[in-house]
Structure formats: C-alpha cells, structure tokens
Amino acid sequence: MGAIRDYFGNISSALTSTAKGMGVTLRHYRKEPPITIQYPFERFPVPDRYRGLHILEQEKCIDCKLCAKACPVDCIEIEAEHHGRILEWTQFSIDYKKCIFCEFCIPPCPVDCIHMTTEYELATEDPDGMVEDLLTWTGLRPQDQRALEEAAARKAGKVVPDAAASKPSAEGTSAEDMAAKIAAIKARMGKKD
Ligand code: SF4
Ligand code: SF4
The missing domain is CATH 1.20.5 (Single alpha-helices involved in coiled-coils or other helix-helix interfaces)
Structure with missing residues (x-):
C-alpha cells in the first residue's frame, strides 16, 4: 500500500x-x-578591449622584433632589410592557427605600432588563409627609394635638389587609415561588414 x-x-x-x-x-x-540574434546577418557589439585580429602601423615599425620575442607560441614572422633607418619589407605575418590572442606582443612595442582590433571572424576552409600578413606595402615605398637614391648621390658628391621632399614620412596613422587597414584585413579574409 x-x-x-x-x-x-x-x-x-x-x-x-x-x-x-x-x-x-x-x-x-x-x-x-x-x-538570440540571426548571426551572421546580425552581430552583438564587441567590447573595445576585445583582443581580436592585429593591425600594424607599418610606417612606425622599426623591426626590433620585440613583439615576436614576446609571443609565447612563436607565431609572428618579421623580415625586413635595414637601409639605415629605412626598412625594405618582406614579411610581417601572424599565424592565426597558433595565435592564442594573449596580447603579450602589444606592450613590448617601443613605438606603439601593433594593436589588436575587435575583428574576430577567422573561420575558413583554407588553413593557409589563416596566416595574415600585416604589411601595407612590401619592399620600399617610392619616397624611401628616392631617399636612398639621394643619399647615394650625396655620398657620391652629386648635388641633390630637394632633400626635404625625400625624407621618409614619420607621420602616424590616422583614424581613416586605421579603418582602411581593418577593411583591408576583412577583405583579405573574405569577410563582409
Ligand atoms: S596575441 Fe599572443 S599569441 Fe597572438 S601574436 Fe600576440 S603574443 Fe603571439
Ligand atoms: S615590437 Fe613594434 S616596432 Fe618592434 S617589430 Fe614589433 S611591431 Fe615593430
């Protein structure tokens, strides 16, 4: 019972x-x-301090490699030839297959030229596409090339008409430039806004 x-x-x-x-x-x-939201058509806002894809202000970078040395998983590859203060760039890439988004590469930079953005979309069917080159240009910029030629001419005792015009730019990157670089990263990774 x-x-x-x-x-x-x-x-x-x-x-x-x-x-x-x-x-x-x-x-x-x-x-x-x-x-819930209809991702990828809708997205949640990402906090400003989010540690996403990197961006490089290449014109400020001095190729000291401190960021690469600080990286715990050794995923930053930097290659540039030094012509005095002018750099001839070959590579500045991050392998996002290895990156753990720890941000250790950011504080050691002596010129504050590497940053993390709020971009987070990395999904791809091609693992090779996860190695992202942060360079805006490779080799020498025209003004750098001119500066080197003029330096060589001066060394050879030739008259250089307008030395000021050929100095490498020391300007930083504007907000518009940064936005353009982020758009370029997205485009390279095949992402849409
Ligand atoms: S975020 Fe961390 S793992 Fe990624 S590149 Fe920077 S130091 Fe390396
Ligand atoms: S630490 Fe900064 S200046 Fe040095 S190589 Fe890295 S990004 Fe360039």
Whole structure:
C-alpha cells in the first residue's frame, strides 16, 4: 500500500514541478525580448578591449622584433632589410592557427605600432588563409627609394635638389587609415561588414 502511495506521490510531484517550470518559462517567454540574434546577418557589439585580429602601423615599425620575442607560441614572422633607418619589407605575418590572442606582443612595442582590433571572424576552409600578413606595402615605398637614391648621390658628391621632399614620412596613422587597414584585413579574409 505504501509503495503505491509513493508511486502516485512521485507522479504528482513530477507533474507539479513540470507545471511550475513551464509557468516560469511561459512568463518569461511572453515578457522578455529574444536574446538570440540571426548571426551572421546580425552581430552583438564587441567590447573595445576585445583582443581580436592585429593591425600594424607599418610606417612606425622599426623591426626590433620585440613583439615576436614576446609571443609565447612563436607565431609572428618579421623580415625586413635595414637601409639605415629605412626598412625594405618582406614579411610581417601572424599565424592565426597558433595565435592564442594573449596580447603579450602589444606592450613590448617601443613605438606603439601593433594593436589588436575587435575583428574576430577567422573561420575558413583554407588553413593557409589563416596566416595574415600585416604589411601595407612590401619592399620600399617610392619616397624611401628616392631617399636612398639621394643619399647615394650625396655620398657620391652629386648635388641633390630637394632633400626635404625625400625624407621618409614619420607621420602616424590616422583614424581613416586605421579603418582602411581593418577593411583591408576583412577583405583579405573574405569577410563582409
Ligand atoms: S596575441 Fe599572443 S599569441 Fe597572438 S601574436 Fe600576440 S603574443 Fe603571439
Ligand atoms: S615590437 Fe613594434 S616596432 Fe618592434 S617589430 Fe614589433 S611591431 Fe615593430
């Protein structure tokens, strides 16, 4: 008799719990706005301090490689030839197959030219596409080339007409430049806004 009472008691308790649970669900279902979004057509805002894809202000970089040395997984490759203060660039890449987004590469930079953006979309069917070159240009810029030629001419004792015009630019990167670089990263990775 006791076993039958327990049996029906358990059924009653299960039904009561289910009804209470459904009551809470229905109450919130009617009151709360949905918390899911239709990704990738909609996106949640990303906090400013989010550690996403990197961006390089190449014109400020001095190829000291401190960022690469600080990287715990050795995923930054930098290659540039130094012509005095002018750099001839070959590579500045990050292998996002290895990167753990720890941000250790950012603080050691003596000229504050490597940053992390809020871009986070890395999904790809091509693992080779996860090695991202951060360079805006490779080799020498025209003004750098001119500066080297003029330096060589000066060394050879030739007259150089306008030395000021050929100095390498020491300007930083504007907000528009940074936005353009982020757009370029997205484009390279096949992403849309
Ligand atoms: S975020 Fe970390 S793992 Fe990624 S490149 Fe920088 S130091 Fe290396
Ligand atoms: S630490 Fe800064 S300046 Fe040095 S190589 Fe890295 S990005 Fe360039």
